[in-house]
Amino acid sequence: MRSTLGLLLIFGLQLSLLVSVDCNDFSSFLSANASLAVVVDHDYMTMHGQNIMAHFEKILSDIIRENLRNGGINVRYFTWNSVRLKKDFLAAITVTDCENTWNFYKNTQETSVLLIAITDSDCPRLPLNRAIMIPLVEHGDEFPQIILDAKVQQILKWKTAVVFVDQTILDENSVLVKSIVHESTTNHIAPISLILYKVNDSLHGQQKRTALRQALGQFAMPKHEQKHQQFLVISKFHEDIIEIAETLNMFHVSNQWMFFVLEELRRDFDASTVTINLDEGANIAFALNETYPDCQDTLNCTISEVSMALVTSISKMISEEQSIYGEISDEEWESIRFTKQEKQDELLEYMKDYLKLNSKCASCARWRIDTAITWGKTQESRQFRTAPTRDAKNRNFDFINIGYWSPLLGFVVQELTFPHIEHHFRNITMDILTVHNPPWQILTKNSLGHIVESKGIVMEIVRELSRALNFTYQLHEAKSWEDEYAISQSKNESEMELLGSMTYRIPSRVTELAQGNQYFLAAVAATIYDPEKRFFNFTQPISVQKYTFITRQPDEVSRIYLFTAPFTQETWGCLVGIIILTAPLLYGINRLAPLEELRIRGLSTIKSCFWYVLGALLQQGGMYLPKADSGRLIVGFWWIVVIVLVTTYCGNLVAFLTFPKYQPGIDYLTQLAHHKHISQYGLRNGTFFEKYTKTTTRKDFKRFMEKAIIYNNAESERIDAVKSGQRINIDWRINLQLIVQQHFEQDKECHFALGKEDFVDEQIGLVVPLNSAYLHLINLHIDRMFRMGFIERWHQMNLPNSDKCNGKSVLRQITNHKVNMNDMQGCFLVLIFGFIVAVLVASIEFWYYRYHLHHQKRKQSVFVN
Numbered sequence: 001m002r003s004t005l006g007l008l009l010i011f012g013l014q015l016s017l018l019v020s021v022d023c024n025d026f027s028s029f030l031s032a033n034a035s036l037a038v039v040v041d042h043d044y045m046t047m048h049g050q051n052i053m054a055h056f057e058k059i060l061s062d063i064i065r066e067n068l069r070n071g072g073i074n075v076r077y078f079t080w081n082s083v084r085l086k087k088d089f090l091a092a093i094t095v096t097d098c099e100n101t102w103n104f105y106k107n108t109q110e111t112s113v114l115l116i117a118i119t120d121s122d123c124p125r126l127p128l129n130r131a132i133m134i135p136l137v138e139h140g141d142e143f144p145q146i147i148l149d150a151k152v153q154q155i156l157k158w159k160t161a162v163v164f165v166d167q168t169i170l171d172e173n174s175v176l177v178k179s180i181v182h183e184s185t186t187n188h189i190a191p192i193s194l195i196l197y198k199v200n201d202s203l204h205g206q207q208k209r210t211a212l213r214q215a216l217g218q219f220a221m222p223k224h225e226q227k228h229q230q231f232l233v234i235s236k237f238h239e240d241i242i243e244i245a246e247t248l249n250m251f252h253v254s255n256q257w258m259f260f261v262l263e264e265l266r267r268d269f270d271a272s273t274v275t276i277n278l279d280e281g282a283n284i285a286f287a288l289n290e291t292y293p294d295c296q297d298t299l300n301c302t303i304s305e306v307s308m309a310l311v312t313s314i315s316k317m318i319s320e321e322q323s324i325y326g327e328i329s330d331e332e333w334e335s336i337r338f339t340k341q342e343k344q345d346e347l348l349e350y351m352k353d354y355l356k357l358n359s360k361c362a363s364c365a366r367w368r369i370d371t372a373i374t375w376g377k378t379q380e381s382r383q384f385r386t387a388p389t390r391d392a393k394n395r396n397f398d399f400i401n402i403g404y405w406s407p408l409l410g411f412v413v414q415e416l417t418f419p420h421i422e423h424h425f426r427n428i429t430m431d432i433l434t435v436h437n438p439p440w441q442i443l444t445k446n447s448l449g450h451i452v453e454s455k456g457i458v459m460e461i462v463r464e465l466s467r468a469l470n471f472t473y474q475l476h477e478a479k480s481w482e483d484e485y486a487i488s489q490s491k492n493e494s495e496m497e498l499l500g501s502m503t504y505r506i507p508s509r510v511t512e513l514a515q516g517n518q519y520f521l522a523a524v525a526a527t528i529y530d531p532e533k534r535f536f537n538f539t540q541p542i543s544v545q546k547y548t549f550i551t552r553q554p555d556e557v558s559r560i561y562l563f564t565a566p567f568t569q570e571t572w573g574c575l576v577g578i579i580i581l582t583a584p585l586l587y588g589i590n591r592l593a594p595l596e597e598l599r600i601r602g603l604s605t606i607k608s609c610f611w612y613v614l615g616a617l618l619q620q621g622g623m624y625l626p627k628a629d630s631g632r633l634i635v636g637f638w639w640i641v642v643i644v645l646v647t648t649y650c651g652n653l654v655a656f657l658t659f660p661k662y663q664p665g666i667d668y669l670t671q672l673a674h675h676k677h678i679s680q681y682g683l684r685n686g687t688f689f690e691k692y693t694k695t696t697t698r699k700d701f702k703r704f705m706e707k708a709i710i711y712n713n714a715e716s717e718r719i720d721a722v723k724s725g726q727r728i729n730i731d732w733r734i735n736l737q738l739i740v741q742q743h744f745e746q747d748k749e750c751h752f753a754l755g756k757e758d759f760v761d762e763q764i765g766l767v768v769p770l771n772s773a774y775l776h777l778i779n780l781h782i783d784r785m786f787r788m789g790f791i792e793r794w795h796q797m798n799l800p801n802s803d804k805c806n807g808k809s810v811l812r813q814i815t816n817h818k819v820n821m822n823d824m825q826g827c828f829l830v831l832i833f834g835f836i837v838a839v840l841v842a843s844i845e846f847w848y849y850r851y852h853l854h855h856q857k858r859k860q861s862v863f864v865n
């Protein structure tokens with residue numbers, strides 16, 4: 001035991017020693033010089049026709065001499081690019097072509113050497129957290145590299161793209177298309193499917209516009225249909241393209257547009273002027289050429305810049321180490337000093353910082369990216385608006401600079417290129433209009449009249465929308481002076497409000513306010529009808545409500561004849577028939593028995609046979625049993641019939657007792673004509689049903705409307721008359737269910753029945769301002785909520801559902817099965833079969849007896865003889 005423990009301890013110690021040695025095997029800058037490898041590919045050098053290596057050595061040694069104050073750097077030079085670097089190299093600078101750079105990178109990954117690669121242009125960038133790659137991009141040739149970097153750095157997260165490129169640019173940049181479609185698994189570049197359109201940039205005037213319109217027209221969609229499309233435009237005609245695409249409704253919330261502005265003097269370009277006619281909601285970004293016209297763009301320059309960055313960064317790190325080392329003990333120093341990986345990460349950060357600030361040569365080329373912040377600009381809550389005094393140029397658009405691209409560092413951005421696509425409304429606060437209308441919108445207000453709580457189906461939808469679309473909202477109750485007046489008026493004690501709600505009449509104040517574009521949405525459940533004639537738009541339906549009617553529940557059928565209920569009339573008839581048939585048969589068979597002693601005296605008259613059969617049926621039992629086989633068969637089969645009959649009767653009687661039968665009620669509106677005792681027809685005021693019946697062809701609706709009394713309050717609803725069976729009311733089913741529920745709670749008894757039939761589907765939607773850019777988006781999310789089952793759940797939570805009372809009225813529909821001839825025919829057939837067998841046996845008995853008698857007689861005579 002002890003020895004194993006000791007062994008374990010030793011093992012553990014060794015392990016921990018190993019581990020600690022493992023993670024700190026890289027010596028600090030204080031104990032050893034940083035080692036650097038410089039690899040310049042020989043082939044590359046000969047191709048470029050200059051002794052780069054010699055230049056490099058000179059430049060680098062000069063820089064080290066001049067800039068490295070503390071410590072030292074050991075540099076080793078290689079001209080063979082497949083050299084395998086050992087673990088103790090901190091970093092390597094390579095100058096070679098793209099393919100070899102990538103190979104070198106893969107090789108050095110094992111020994112983890114930080115790579116600073118100077119290479120050709122059009123090279124997919126090395127991973128940004130593990131290397132710096134500087135493609136030598138020629139003046140004006142930067143597009144392929146920009147596109148490649150955009151894909152590697154996920155600046156454009158597109159799967160498909162429509163690319164409009166000027167013919168001349170395409171001719172100049174032969175690899176442009178290649179870089180757009182470039183895909184790679186090592187680099188995690190997803191493939192992109194591409195539609196390339198060449199713009200003939202030698203066209204002018206009307207010709208040009210026609211060509212562009214034709215090209216863009218292929219991608220235009222009908223207005224209500226918004227598909228996600230991505231457009232990349234590298235054309236000097238960007239202004240025309242924007243203008244034409246605008247007329248084709250191609251700027252909307254789902255599309256993304258990226259423009260490269262090719263103007264020589266980009267300072268002339270003003271994004272907000274170009275987009276002045278665009279509506280809110282467009283996703284549009286511009287890349288502007290910010291290249292400094294006067295700069296050296298040579299390999300020498302790049303080399304010295306990179307060397308400078310590296311040397312100053314190492315110098316900085318050495319002095320940092322020194323300052324920390326002086327303050328703490330050796331043990332502490334051992335535990336906190338950087339591992340190789342950490343050192344490289346820090347070095348990378350320092351170099352990037354240095355290059356961002358100081359680079360002069362390689363970053364000649366520089367493209368700035370501006371993107372539009374537009375979503376919700378006009379509906380943003382006035383209270384929270386940051387810039388209320390934007391100039392009148394385009395109120396819908398703000399352009400922000402999200403960063404830039406340079407060959408040295410690729411894209412340096414601090415925002416998404418299309419922030420709205422991912423962040424939607426970017427957490428701005430919107431104004432939303434609403435009114436109190438349970439169960440759709442339930443507003444709770446405090447004593448000051450501020451809304452403190454909001455519930456209900458519509459409010460749940462708004463809450464979910466705000467979560468999905470990343471905005472917060474402020475509710476504003478649409479209340480005018482008249483509304484307040486009306487509310488105080490309706491507080492008349494004698495006038496009770498009706499239960500439930502209606503959505504057909506939208507308060508005038510809501511329609512008034514929704515017409516402007518100030519509110520993002522009116523969170524008001526509203527019946528969708530005549531959508532073309534309104535000054536606002538409806539969302540897709542969030543609910544469908546149906547109408548039905550309420551009547552008195554029909555009474556139960558009298559139970560006097562309950563005992564006859566289990567069998568149909570034919571079955572009863574047949575039952576009587578077989579009793580009448582069986583009794584004489586039994587008598588006859590008994591009578592026909594050949595021997596005197598086989599005949600039973602109890603069955604010797606028809607009457608006693610009849611009583612015998614009936615007694616067996618009614619379970620009184622039979623006192624006698626025939627002695628002859630034929631008679632026994634009759635009685636046996638009769639007993640089978642008795643068992644079946646009695647069992648079915650008893651079983652069915654239980655069913656009829658449990659589920660009482662009701663008199664026929666009104667299940668469908670068409671049946672109303674047969675019920676003369678219902679004299680009053682009522683219809684709630686302000687229903688869509690009333691409007692619907694004006695255009696309908698259904699006769700029962702028309703008949704109903706001719707006699708209907710429109711009621712406005714609980715008093716004229718006359719629910720008592722409904723209860724006594726004189727009246728029928730039509731309303732939404734959910735409203736009627738509320739009434740049923742309320743009365744059930746009061747009386748603990750069900751007095752009402754709702755119609756089986758639902759009629760007139762009333763669609764209910766929300767209200768958005770006319771031509772709102774976001775209608776499609778809102779619809780999309782409402783659709784999503786439907787599919788997730790959220791809306792159904794909110795309906796269940798907020799609307800009355802089937803309670804006990806409705807449950808009982810459902811039971812009313814159950815019709816008990818009466819036993820008919822189909823059920824009993826088998827039983828009767830068995831009896832007939834029994835009869836036949838009995839008759840057969842009786843005749844066999846007869847003949848047998850005759851033969852037997854005869855035989856005995858002969859024997860006797862022989863004996864006598």
Ligand SMILES: *[C@@H]1O[C@H](CO)[C@@H](O)[C@H](O)[C@H]1NC(C)=O
Nearest residue numbers: 050054055058059298299300
């Ligand atoms: C690069 O620098 C080296 C040494 O500083 C110099 O000899 C060489 O001429 C330079 N090359 C170019 C193209 O300027």
Ligand SMILES: *[C@@H]1O[C@H](CO)[C@@H](O)[C@H](O)[C@H]1NC(C)=O
Nearest residue numbers: 032033034064071072073074
């Ligand atoms: C470290 O670098 C310094 C200066 O560059 C040099 O003098 C010294 O010999 C180097 N030390 C080692 C161990 O290479």
Ligand SMILES: *[C@@H]1O[C@H](CO)[C@@H](O)[C@H](O)[C@H]1NC(C)=O
Nearest residue numbers: 139140262264289291292293
């Ligand atoms: C960007 O601007 C620079 C200087 O104005 C110019 O030399 C270069 O050709 C431009 N790039 C493109 C792609 O037009």
Ligand SMILES: *[C@@H]1O[C@H](CO)[C@@H](O)[C@H](O)[C@H]1NC(C)=O
Nearest residue numbers: 167198200201202203204207
């Ligand atoms: C571009 O337009 C010019 C002028 O109309 C025409 O001559 C030329 O053929 C067109 N080029 C192409 C590729 O269609």
Ligand SMILES: *[C@@H]1O[C@H](CO)[C@@H](O)[C@H](O)[C@H]1NC(C)=O
Nearest residue numbers: 419422423424425426427470
């Ligand atoms: C909402 O927008 C803010 C501001 O742009 C952003 O920081 C946040 O990540 C967004 N949230 C979601 C869930 O998109």
Ligand SMILES: *[C@@H]1O[C@H](CO)[C@@H](O)[C@H](O)[C@H]1NC(C)=O
Nearest residue numbers: 384426427428429470471472
């Ligand atoms: C969104 O805005 C609200 C209030 O304006 C703030 O409380 C919340 O923290 C913000 N959320 C994000 C993700 O920025």
Ligand SMILES: *[C@@H]1O[C@H](CO)[C@@H](O)[C@H](O)[C@H]1NC(C)=O
Nearest residue numbers: 488489490491492493494495
């Ligand atoms: C309020 O009730 C009284 C009777 O109690 C009635 O005379 C009056 O007309 C009612 N007011 C309204 C506005 O309905």
Ligand SMILES: *[C@@H]1O[C@H](CO)[C@@H](O)[C@H](O)[C@H]1NC(C)=O
Nearest residue numbers: 531532533534535536537771
């Ligand atoms: C919005 O309403 C207008 C007129 O009321 C109508 O012409 C338009 O088609 C509606 N838009 C949608 C997307 O339904």
